[in-house]
Amino acid sequence: MAYEGDELLENVTSKEYEFGFTTNIESDKAPAGLNEDIIRLISSKKNEPQWLLDWRLEAFKIFQKMTEPEWAHVKYEKPNLQAISFYAAPKQKKVLNSLDEMDPELRKTMEKLGISIEEQKRLSGVAVDFVMDSVSVATSFKEKLGELGIIFCSISDAVQEHPELIKKYLGTVVPRTDNYYAALNSAVFTDGSFCYIPKGVRCPMELSTYFRINEAGTGQFERTLLIADEESYVSYLEGCTAPQRDENQLHAAVVELVAMRDAEIKYSTVQNWYPGDKDGKGGIFNFVTKRGMCEGANSKISWTQVETGSAVTWKYPSCILKGDNSVGEFYSVAVTNHFQQADTGTKMIHIGKNTKSTIISKGISSGRSQNSYRGLVQIGKNASNARNFSQCDSLLMTDTSGAHTFPYIEVNNSTAKVEHEATTSKIGEDQIFYCLQRGLDQEQAVSMIVNGYAKDVLNKLPMEFAVEAQKLLAISLEGSVG
Amino acid sequence: MLKIENLHARIEEKEILKGLSLTIGEGEVHAIMGPNGSGKSTLASVLAGREDYEVTEGTVTFNSKDLLDMAAEERAREGLFLAFQYPVEIPGVSNMNFLKAAVGEIRKHRGLEALTAKEFLQLVKEKSQLVELDGQLANRAVNEGFSGGEKKRNEIFQMAMLNPSMCVLDETDSGLDIDALRIVSEGVNAMRDGKRSFVIITHYQRLLDHIVPDFVHVLYKGKIVKSGTKELALELEEKGYDWLKEMEDAK
Numbered sequence: 007m008a009y010e011g012d013e014l015l016e017n018v019t020s021k022e023y024e025f026g027f028t029t030n031i032e033s034d035k036a037p038a039g040l041n042e043d044i045i046r047l048i049s050s051k052k053n054e055p056q057w058l059l060d061w062r063l064e065a066f067k068i069f070q071k072m073t074e075p076e077w078a079h080v081k082y083e084k085p086n087l088q089a090i091s092f093y094a095a096p097k098q099k100k101v102l103n104s105l106d107e108m109d110p111e112l113r114k115t116m117e118k119l120g121i122s123i124e125e126q127k128r129l130s131g132v133a134v135d136f137v138m139d140s141v142s143v144a145t146s147f148k149e150k151l152g153e154l155g156i157i158f159c160s161i162s163d164a165v166q167e168h169p170e171l172i173k174k175y176l177g178t179v180v181p182r183t184d185n186y187y188a189a190l191n192s193a194v195f196t197d198g199s200f201c202y203i204p205k206g207v208r209c210p211m212e213l214s215t216y217f218r219i220n221e222a223g224t225g226q227f228e229r230t231l232l233i234a235d236e237e238s239y240v241s242y243l244e245g246c247t248a249p250q251r252d253e254n255q256l257h258a259a260v261v262e263l264v265a266m267r268d269a270e271i272k273y274s275t276v277q278n279w280y281p282g283d284k285d286g287k288g289g290i291f292n293f294v295t296k297r298g299m300c301e302g303a304n305s306k307i308s309w310t311q312v313e314t315g316s317a318v319t320w321k322y323p324s325c326i327l328k329g330d331n332s333v334g335e336f337y338s339v340a341v342t343n344h345f346q347q348a349d350t351g352t353k354m355i356h357i358g359k360n361t362k363s364t365i366i367s368k369g370i371s372s373g374r375s376q377n378s379y380r381g382l383v384q385i386g387k388n389a390s391n392a393r394n395f396s397q398c399d400s401l402l403m404t405d406t407s408g409a410h411t412f413p414y415i416e417v418n419n420s421t422a423k424v425e426h427e428a429t430t431s432k433i434g435e436d437q438i439f440y441c442l443q444r445g446l447d448q449e450q451a452v453s454m455i456v457n458g459y460a461k462d463v464l465n466k467l468p469m470e471f472a473v474e475a476q477k478l479l480a481i482s483l484e485g486s487v488g
Numbered sequence: 489m490l491k492i493e494n495l496h497a498r499i500e501e502k503e504i505l506k507g508l509s510l511t512i513g514e515g516e517v518h519a520i521m522g523p524n525g526s527g528k529s530t531l532a533s534v535l536a537g538r539e540d541y542e543v544t545e546g547t548v549t550f551n552s553k554d555l556l557d558m559a560a561e562e563r564a565r566e567g568l569f570l571a572f573q574y575p576v577e578i579p580g581v582s583n584m585n586f587l588k589a590a591v592g593e594i595r596k597h598r599g600l601e602a603l604t605a606k607e608f609l610q611l612v613k614e615k616s617q618l619v620e621l622d623g624q625l626a627n628r629a630v631n632e633g634f635s636g637g638e639k640k641r642n643e644i645f646q647m648a649m650l651n652p653s654m655c656v657l658d659e660t661d662s663g664l665d666i667d668a669l670r671i672v673s674e675g676v677n678a679m680r681d682g683k684r685s686f687v688i689i690t691h692y693q694r695l696l697d698h699i700v701p702d703f704v705h706v707l708y709k710g711k712i713v714k715s716g717t718k719e720l721a722l723e724l725e726e727k728g729y730d731w732l733k734e735m736e737d738a739k
Contacts, residue, residue, distance in 0.1 A: 435540075436576045442560040443536050443570050444590040444646065445597070454589065458580030458629065 036093035042066065045193055048093050052162050052196075055169060065182040065192030072186045075320075078349040079378040079410055082318045085256045085291060092194045092227070151211075155204040158213055161229050164200035171202055175233055179262035179299045179326070187258040187293040187320075191227045195260065198228035203238040203269075212468050214243040230261040234269035236302060241272040243471055254282075254317060259294045267302025267329065272310070274467050275323075276475050279315035281482075284373075286345025289317025296323035300332035300358075308335040309352065310466045312475040314482040317346060322380065324353035327361035327389075334363040337463040339475075341482045342375030342407070351381035351412075356389040356422070365396040368460045371407035372483055378410040385422040392422040400430040401459055403452075403483065453480035489514050489685050490555075490654055495546035496710075497534045504530045506710035507546070512654075515682040519696055519721060520689045522707035523729045528689045529573060531707070532658040535687075536570040537563050550654065565597035569652035571643040573659040578630040583642075584612070586630050587649055594650055615648040619675040637668035644675040655679070656687045661695040673698030693725035708736055 036047055045066055049059040074084055151158050157168060165172050182192040199215045215230070234240055257279060265271050273296075282289025292315070298307035309323040325334030336352035354363035363383065371377040383394045400409030411428050433455060441451035457464065457476050464472050490512040497505040504527045512518050522528055534541050535548065537560030548555040555563060578586065591611075592602055603611065616622045619641040631639050640660055647655055657676070661669055676686070676699050688699060696704070696718060704720040705712045708729070713736050714720065724732075 434576065437578050439536075439538055439560065440572065440576045440578070441586075441590075443564050443572075444586070444650065445561055445564040445593040446589055447561050447593075450589060450593075454581050454586065455578060458578055461580035 035091050038089050038091050040087045040090070040092060040194070044092050048194060048196060051093065052165070054165055057173065058165060061177070061182075062193050065189050066194075068182050069186070069189035069193055072189055074186050078320050078380070079376065079412070080318050080320065080347040080349050082254070082291065082347070085254065087190075087256075090256060093196055151209075154207050154210070156207060156209055157200065157202040159200055161195075161198045161200045161231060164231075168200070168202070171233065172200070172231070175231055175262070175264055176229075177262075179264060179297045180260050180295050185295060188260050188295040191229060191258050191260045191295070195227045195229035198230045198259070199232075200230070201232040201240065201242065203234045203240045205235040205266075206237045207235075208238065209240040212241050212243050214245070216245045226255075226257045226259070228259045230259070232262070232271060232273070233264045234266060234271050234305075236266045237268040238266075239270045241468060242274070243468060244273070244275045245278070245471075245474075254289060254291055255280075256291045257293070257316075259296075261294070261296040261323075263296075263298035263307055265298065265300050265302065265305035265307050265329075265332075268304045269302065270306040270308075271298060272308045272468075273298070273323070274471055275309075275311040275313075276467075276471055276478065277311065277313045277315050277319075278478055280317075281315050281346050282317040282344065284344045286317070286374075289346070290315065292316035292319045292321060294319075294321045296321065297353075298323075298325050298334070300325060300327045300329050300334060300361075302332075303329040303358070304331045305329050306333040306335075308333075308337070308466070310337040310463065311339070311350075312463070312467070312471075312478065313338065313340040313348060313350060314478045316348070319346075319348040319350055321348075321350045322352055324355070325363065326355045326357065327363065327392075328357045329361075330358040331360045331362075332358055333361070335466075336363075336365045336367070336381075337466045338367045339370070339460040339463045339479070340367070340377055340379075341370045341479060342372065342377045343482055344373040344375060346373075346375040348376070349378045349380055351379045353382040354384070354394060356383075356385045356392040356394070359388065359390045360392070361389055362393045363395075365394070365398070366462055367396075367398045368463055369398075369400040369409050370403065370456060370460070370479075370483070371400065371409050372403035374404075374406045376408045376410070378412060380412040380414075382414040382416070383424055383426075384415075385417045385419050385424065387418040389419050390421045392419065394422075394424045396424075396426045398426075398428045399459070400428075401456070402430065402432045449480070452483055456480075456483060489516075489551060490687075491547075491549045493547045495531075495534070495548065496544045497530060497541045498544060499530070499541050503544070504541075504710055505534065508707070508711055510705065510712060512685050512687065514685060515680075516703065517680065517686040517688065517699065517701045519701035519704045519718075520687060520707055520712075521691065521704060521721065521724060523733070524691075526707045527710045528707055529658055530710075532570055532573075532656050532687075532689055535563075535568065535656055536560060561593075564650075564652075565594050567651075567653035569647050569650055569655050571640075571647055571655065571657040571660050573662060575631050575634075575639045575643055577632045577634075579632050581630050583625045583628055583630055587612070587646065590646070591649055611649065616645055618648050618678055619644050620671050621645050636663040637665065637671075640664055640668065640672055641675070644672055648675065648679060653683070654685050654687075656689070658689050659691065660688070661690055661692060669695065670698065693721045696721045706732055708733060 036044060045062050049062060180188050182189050201213055203209050232242060263271050279290035279292055300307055307325050313319055327334050334354050340348045340350050342348050352365055365381055367379045369377040369379055379398045385392045398411050402409055409430055413426055415424055417424060437455050438451045456479055464475055467475055492508060492510045495505050495508040520528055543556055588608060595602060621641050660672060701718055704716050704718060706714040714732060
């Protein structure tokens with residue numbers, strides 16, 4: 007493929023977390039703590055209708071009855087929710103008429119992240135929504151998409167402008183009762199992206215959201231809802247960064263996807279939240295619930311993720327294959343270094359007939375990190391001829407890191423076919439030496455071998471993201487061998 | 489070009505090279521033969537800079553530089569190439585990208601401009617014909633799923649691409665059938681230009697029928713015990729190593 011190789015090799019330079027800057031802009035931040043008043047405050051700040059406030063308060067009640075899950079193969083000090091501010095927004099002095107009026111500091115942040123809006127507009131044809139701390143600050147290309155009937159905006163705007171869609175779909179894929187962090191998110195979510203692709207429309211560009219945690223002492227609770235109506239197609243990209251801070255910051259997002267009959271959603275994530283320093287201090291707790299519903303027949307949802315950041319990751323992008331002949335895919339590369347811990351995988355719930363799912367998971371563990379794949383393949387009793395193929399590979403870079411695989415398979419229909427393959431290997435000294443003998447240095451050798459190992463997944467990413475992901479893999483693993 | 493003096497090297501606690509000396513001039517082809525376990529492959533690994541081996545004594549000068557002071561990748565960039573006895577597979581890394589990166593590094597080190605994509609492909613085409621690999625590489629990963637013969641041909645192809653001044657071939661003939669042996673040998677011969685030097689490590693005379701050496705050395709117990717011209721190889725083929733072993737052990 008054209009994007010392999012050179013660019014990546016030229017970029018293996020910076021040793022530290024590249025996105026660890028903060029932006030000095032005035033922020034409107036709620037007092038720390040979690041209670042009904044804070045939820046009312048968030049709801050009123052966002053000028054929400056009563057039904058949504060009620061929905062949040064109900065979620066809060068559910069949340070209060072739940073306890074934090076402990077089954078994941080991770081160890082961390084549970085975040086003190088009373089010490090977190092649940093709402094922080096960059097203060098804007100007035101309503102902006104165009105992106106040119108945006109706070110110059112905020113513009114600089116975007117440029118540092120490599121998402122200069124002009125650049126995006128001119129070159130790549132990617133529509134970007136940018137969420138800093140809790141609030142969505144810019145959505146490019148809105149008009150152009152509008153002509154096709156595509157809605158792509160912040161979820162706050164969608165609540166105001168398309169309340170019927172929000173009311174119909176919010177919480178239908180990830181109910182408030184789903185889990186501790188999903189309930190928390192439902193109570194306090196502040197912003198996120200919303201996308202609706204109308205019937206028969208093929209979205210002509212990649213839609214992209216960039217999430218950024220900037221303020222200290224805050225959490226980010228974004229909520230994304232994406233609906234692909236019948237016979238539509240959309241490819242959606244999500245990127246995340248955060249400043250370097252000594253404290254742990256909580257990120258608890260919920261992403262819901264709905265694919266109607268003959269619709270296809272491709273959802274790609276490059277997650278690079280601050281992982282903490284090399285001694286394990288600081289970093290983001292990334293506790294995320296992502297789920298897609300293949301509602302209609304012949305629908306397809308494909309998750310691709312490259313996870314390199316966060317101190318602790320707890321994330322299982324899943325598919326409910328309800329429509330007959332629907333297809334679910336999960337392609338993942340998860341890299342952990344130093345003291346990072348990741349427990350990630352997927353759930354493929356086969357309900358409809360002739361449903362198919364594919365799971366390709368590539369874990370890479372270095373330093374003293376722990377990297378676990380956890381996946382469930384469930385074949386329902388009516389899911390005749392369901393098929394699943396799972397491949398879970400682990401690559402160990404050091405003797406002090408760990409790789410674990412927890413596959414769960416439940417089959418309730420005798421016509422189902424489920425295949426699972428797993429391998430664990432250690433990066434080969436011989437492979438590295440071979441590269442060195444051909445003139446490549448150690449870092450180039452490691453990045454080349456690791457990228458080769460993860461190629462099946464990286465190839466699933468859209469081009470723009472694939473290059474970024476390759477660089478990230480290389481940077482995340484610097485100094486990890488030898 | 490390459491001067492090895494009193495080289496001692498060990499792996500873990502075991503000394504394998506015990507005072508090896510050898511001088512290789514510009515454009516010369518030296519064959520190194522010897523019984524199993526005499527230290528032939530160790531010599532190749534030590535020259536290439538493999539870290540498992542510790543050099544305890546001796547010097548190696550390469551183009552008047554201290555070779556032992558250089559990291560493995562520097563040695564490669566300075567023009568030392570090792571054709572591996574067992575080339576490793578690197579799954580998912582395409583041959584083309586691998587070579588492009590390697591050629592890029594080596595050219596950069598030598599102060600040459602980077603090749604354009606077109607020039608690179610032209611070079612690939614030209615050099616792959618040398619070992620009859622034309623058109624078989626583009627879409628495959630490095631050595632992945634290659635037959636034994638293909639792997640060895642790929643080594644020689646890489647050697648031609650990287651244009652080294654000193655080539656070390658570690659049992660390149662092992663596992664080759666007659667046709668592959670001919671192809672590989674022709675590839676090597678095509679690269680003999682009176683300037684480039686070769687060290688050819690082999691067990692058997694048959695490779696030396698194709699690649700005719702200027703000098704033949706016998707390595708035994710970590711030292712060169714006999715040197716001669718190509719006739720020495722024929723003598724060894726006929727008489728085996730035992731007479732040499734006995735002579736040496738009697739000392």
